[in-house]
Amino acid sequence: MRYISTRGEAPVLSFEEAMLTGLARDGGLYVPESWPTLSEAEIADMAGQSYEEVAFRVMKPFIGDAFTDEEFRGIIARAYQGFSHIARVPLVQTGANDWLMELHHGPTLAFKDVAMQLIGQMFELALKRRGERVTIVGATSGDTGSAAIEAFRGLDAVDVFILYPHGRVSEVQRRQMTTPSEANVHALAIDGDFDTCQQLVKDMFNDLTFRDRVGLAGVNSINWARVLAQAVYYFTAATALGAPARTVDFTVPTGNFGDIFAGYVAKRMGLPIGKLIIATNQNDILHRTLESGAHEKHGVTPSISPSMDIQVSSNFERLLFDLYDREGDAVAQLMTELKENGRFDLSQGALDRLREEFASGRVGEDETLAEITTMAKLTGHILCPHTAIGTRVAREHLGTNPMVTLATAHAAKFPDAVEAATGHRPALPPRMADLYDRSERVTRLPGELAALERHIEQNR
Numbered sequence: 268m269r270y271i272s273t274r275g276e277a278p279v280l281s282f283e284e285a286m287l288t289g290l291a292r293d294g295g296l297y298v299p300e301s302w303p304t305l306s307e308a309e310i311a312d313m314a315g316q317s318y319e320e321v322a323f324r325v326m327k328p329f330i331g332d333a334f335t336d337e338e339f340r341g342i343i344a345r346a347y348q349g350f351s352h353i354a355r356v357p358l359v360q361t362g363a364n365d366w367l368m369e370l371h372h373g374p375t376l377a378f379k380d381v382a383m384q385l386i387g388q389m390f391e392l393a394l395k396r397r398g399e400r401v402t403i404v405g406a407t408s409g410d411t412g413s414a415a416i417e418a419f420r421g422l423d424a425v426d427v428f429i430l431y432p433h434g435r436v437s438e439v440q441r442r443q444m445t446t447p448s449e450a451n452v453h454a455l456a457i458d459g460d461f462d463t464c465q466q467l468v469k470d471m472f473n474d475l476t477f478r479d480r481v482g483l484a485g486v487n488s489i490n491w492a493r494v495l496a497q498a499v500y501y502f503t504a505a506t507a508l509g510a511p512a513r514t515v516d517f518t519v520p521t522g523n524f525g526d527i528f529a530g531y532v533a534k535r536m537g538l539p540i541g542k543l544i545i546a547t548n549q550n551d552i553l554h555r556t557l558e559s560g561a562h563e564k565h566g567v568t569p570s571i572s573p574s575m576d577i578q579v580s581s582n583f584e585r586l587l588f589d590l591y592d593r594e595g596d597a598v599a600q601l602m603t604e605l606k607e608n609g610r611f612d613l614s615q616g617a618l619d620r621l622r623e624e625f626a627s628g629r630v631g632e633d634e635t636l637a638e639i640t641t642m643a644k645l646t647g648h649i650l651c652p653h654t655a656i657g658t659r660v661a662r663e664h665l666g667t668n669p670m671v672t673l674a675t676a677h678a679a680k681f682p683d684a685v686e687a688a689t690g691h692r693p694a695l696p697p698r699m700a701d702l703y704d705r706s707e708r709v710t711r712l713p714g715e716l717a718a719l720e721r722h723i724e725q726n727r
């Protein structure tokens with residue numbers, strides 16, 4: 268399998284190269300040259316298999332000869348051994364035909380661990396074999412950062428710098444990033460919002476001299492391997508609910524469009540997914556795009572679901588590539604319009620295709636709190652605010668297919684919102700019960716590229 272850029276100008280790469288490269292050198296995102304498909308029989312045979320086995324079967328067609336089968340099985344086994352649930356991503360029933368897929372049983376209590384734990388293992392093996400060192404720089408609205416730090420802390424071949432928006436992540440998220448004491452971990456509090464942090468990361472990748480000098484690598488969902496690892500759980504959930512004989516719908520709390528794009532990948536591979544439903548908070552660029560066809564940035568408004576406080580949804584570019592018949596020029600043109608004018612309009616053909624595959628909903632702050640309260644009363648499940656946005660939107664789209672909502676984080680990461688909704692403060696799991704007592708280490712920086720590059724060069 269070879270990987271091409273959504274903007275059509277960057278070198279074509281192998282899986283390992285695309286993984287270690289992150290952003291393409293033309294500013295685009297890497298995608299597979301074509302979508303591999305699995306037969307109905309292959310999908311049916313996944314029911315009842317372990318998460319690790321399904322992960323191997325789903326990802327194998329994408330990784331080529333990057334790892335031997337034995338190496339790849341070892342990577343997968345090590346990635347998920349630290350998850351606190353034997354099913355890794357268990358399904359729990361919350362209604363007659365609706366389900367939650369709990370993605371928060373990894374070490375940092377959010378769905379990011381599912382991919383990041385795997386990528387940590389893949390980077391370690393690939394870098395060891397190549398005898399290389401890299402500088403990972405990531406942007407986070409709270410969860411990617413802690414998952415990346417957890418996956419890469421203490422590794423000799425990696426320095427990891429995480430940019431988070433100062434004052435805009437929850438205290439638990441911040442402490443997960445600022446309390447690890449390993450010398451290769453660098454938490455950076457940036458003056459700005461998540462979009463500022465993500466733009467800085469992209470600007471660093473587009474500064475080719477800096478990029479090559481520090482050996483820049485990225486573990487945001489700009490990295491194809493992240494999206495691929497997240498496609499796996501759509502297969503485990505759908506086959507548990509009767510796929511391929513039954514079609515299953517998914518509702519996904521969405522910000523950077525990575526998690527839901529992973530569902531789109533699963534569908535392209537042959538998994539019978541009906542609708543993929545985008546659930547957004549008040550930062551609703553994707554919902555507005557589906558409604559009107561205009562993709563238009565507004566400023567980011569802080570919310571009680573801070574991880575989704577995003578207006579530039581990076582992975583939407585990967586979908587645009589397919590919506591525009593994989594023409595890199597067309598995607599590059601739209602991205603230039605977005606950068607220069609803060610908006611672009613989808614063609615009617617692209618909008619029709621978007622609406623064939625996706626639906627959407629937006630949930631405001633009060634409704635989010637009310638949904639946490641309702642779900643606690645009706646089902647006994649205490650949801651994080653992001654997941655509550657998902658269940659609320661899912662309810663509006665219930666049909667005859669089973670509906671799975673992705674539970675993207677543990678309620679204890681967002682205790683203030685959960686306490687406001689339920690009157691109870693959710694406790695952290697015992698293994699991180701002392702999080703509030705650990706000392707923090709963080710550097711505050713302005714949202715300026717030059718200052719950031721200087722800091723990284725001096726501290727890696």
Ligand SMILES: Cc1ncc(COP(=O)(O)O)c(C=O)c1O
Nearest residue numbers: 410521522523524525526574675
């Ligand atoms: C808890 C949580 N839910 C949902 C999302 C949205 O996921 P995505 O950015 O892949 O759309 C994020 C991060 O983006 C998150 O951290």
Ligand SMILES: N[C@@H](CCOP(=O)(O)O)C(=O)O
Nearest residue numbers: 407408409410411487488574
């Ligand atoms: N919500 C994310 C934002 C970054 O998303 P990513 O999937 O592109 O890494 C976060 O928690 O940081």
